[in-house]
Amino acid sequence: MEIAQIVGLALITTLLLLILRQEKPVMAVVLSIVFSIIIFSLMLGKMAAIIDVMQEITRKAEINYFFLGTMLKILGVAYLGEFAAAICQDAGEQAVAKKVEFASKIIIAVLALPIMIAILESLMELIPK
Amino acid sequence: MSVLAGIVKNIVVIIIVASFFEIILPEGRLKPFVRFAVGLFILISVLNPALSYIFSNREIEINMWDYTEKYVDENEILSKGSTLNNEIKKRKDAAIREKLEGQISAVALLFPQVENVNTEVYISDNGKLEKVYMVVKTKSRERTFSGDKIGVFADKGYMDEEEQEFIEKKIVNVVQNLYGLDGDYIQIEFEGG
Numbered sequence: 001m002e003i004a005q006i007v008g009l010a011l012i013t014t015l016l017l018l019i020l021r022q023e024k025p026v027m028a029v030v031l032s033i034v035f036s037i038i039i040f041s042l043m044l045g046k047m048a049a050i051i052d053v054m055q056e057i058t059r060k061a062e063i064n065y066f067f068l069g070t071m072l073k074i075l076g077v078a079y080l081g082e083f084a085a086a087i088c089q090d091a092g093e094q095a096v097a098k099k100v101e102f103a104s105k106i107i108i109a110v111l112a113l114p115i116m117i118a119i120l121e122s123l124m125e126l127i128p129k
Numbered sequence: 130m131s132v133l134a135g136i137v138k139n140i141v142v143i144i145i146v147a148s149f150f151e152i153i154l155p156e157g158r159l160k161p162f163v164r165f166a167v168g169l170f171i172l173i174s175v176l177n178p179a180l181s182y183i184f185s186n187r188e189i190e191i192n193m194w195d196y197t198e199k200y201v202d203e204n205e206i207l208s209k210g211s212t213l214n215n216e217i218k219k220r221k222d223a224a225i226r227e228k229l230e231g232q233i234s235a236v237a238l239l240f241p242q243v244e245n246v247n248t249e250v251y252i253s254d255n256g257k258l259e260k261v262y263m264v265v266k267t268k269s270r271e272r273t274f275s276g277d278k279i280g281v282f283a284d285k286g287y288m289d290e291e292e293q294e295f296i297e298k299k300i301v302n303v304v305q306n307l308y309g310l311d312g313d314y315i316q317i318e319f320e321g322g
Contacts, residue, residue: 050153054146061142062135064177067170071150074166082155105162112166119173122180 006039029091036083070111077107136178143174226250229308233261236307237300242292244268245320258308263300266320267293293319 013035020028051072058068081104088097150167154160230248237246245266251259297317304315 054149057142057146061139063139063143063174067173068146071166071170074163075150075153075155078155078159078163081159082157085157101158104159108159108162108166112169115166115169115173119169119176122173122176126180126183 002042006042009035009038025091029087032090033087036087040083067115070115074108074111077104077111080104081107136182139178140175143171147171222252222256225256226252229258233263233304233308236303237263237265240296240299242267242296243300258310260314261304261308261310261316263315263317264320265296265300265317267296 013031016031017028020031054068054072055065058065081100084100085097085104088094088100147167147170150170151164154163154167229250229252233248233250234246237243237248243265247264249262251262253259297319300317301312301315304310305312
C-alpha cells in the first residue's frame with residue numbers, strides 16, 4: 001500500500017517540521033524540499049502510466065499528439081510551479097513564490113499560444129472574405 | 130454517416146481526456162491558466178475533425194507555431210557530418226575506381242591481340258592509384274592444320290609465353306606512362322594462357 005507509506009512519511013515529516021520550525025527554520029525548509037522530491041519521485045511511475053494511457057486514447061481517437069503533448073507540458077509546468085511556490089511560501093519568501101507563479105503563467109501562456117493561433121487561423125478561414 | 134460517427138467518437142474521447150485533466154489540475158493560482166489551456170485543447174480537438182469534414186482532409190497546421198527549442202549537441206552534428214563526409218568519399222572513390230577501370234580496360238583493348246580485359250584498381254585513402262590488376266583474354270589464333278600433323282596437344286590456339294610477355298610489357302608501359310604508376314604495381318594475368 002503506497003498510500004500508507006506516503007501518509008506515514010507525511011505524518012513523520014509534519015512532526016519533524018513542527019519541531020524544526022521552532023529550533024532550526026532553515027532545516028525545516030530543507031526537509032520540506034526533500035519531502036516534496038520524495039513524493040514526486042514516488043509518483044513518477046504512476047504519472048508515466050497515466051501519460052501512456054492518454055497517448056493510447058488520443059492515438060485511437062486520431063487526435064494530433066501535439067495537442068496532448070502541449071497539455072501535458074502545461075500540466076507539468078503548473079505542478080512544478082505550484083510545488084516551488086509552495087516551498088517558497090513555506091520558507092516565508094512570498095515575493096519569490098510570486099515570481100515563480102509569474103514565470104509559470106508566462107510559460108503556460110507560451111505553450112498554449114500555438115493552439116490558440118491555430119484555432120484563430122481556422123476560424124478566420126471559416127469566415128468568408 | 131461514418132464521418133459523423135468518427136466526430137462523435139472523437140468528442141467522447143476528448144471529453145474524457147479533458148475531464149481527467151480537470152481532475153488532476155493543481156490547486157492554486159495557476160488553475161485558471163491551465164483550465165484555459167484545457168479549454169483550447171477541447172476547442173481545437175472538436176474543431177479539427179469538423180474542419181477536415183468541411184474542407185476535405187484539411188488538418189490544422191500547428192508545426193510552424195511549435196516554439197520548442199531543439200537542443201542539438203555539437204558532437205552529434207560533427208559525427209553526422211563525418212558520416213556524411215565518409216559516405217561522399219566512398220561514393221566518389223567508387224565512381225573514380227569505376228572510371229579508371231574502364232579507361233585502363235579501353236587502353237588495353239587497343240592492342241589488336243587483346244580480346245577482353247577485366248581490370249581492378251586499388252585506390253589509397255588519399256585518392257592515389259595504388260595497384261592495378263588486369264585479367265587479359267587474348268584472341269585465339271586461327272588453327273592451321275596440315276593433314277598429316279594433327280596431335281592431341283599440338284596447339285590450343287593460345288599465345289605462347291613470349292607473345293604474352295610482349296603484350297604484358299606493352300600494356301604495363303602504357304599504363305605506367307598514363308597514370309605514373311610503378312611497374313611493380315601493375316599485375317597482369319592472361320586468361321586461359
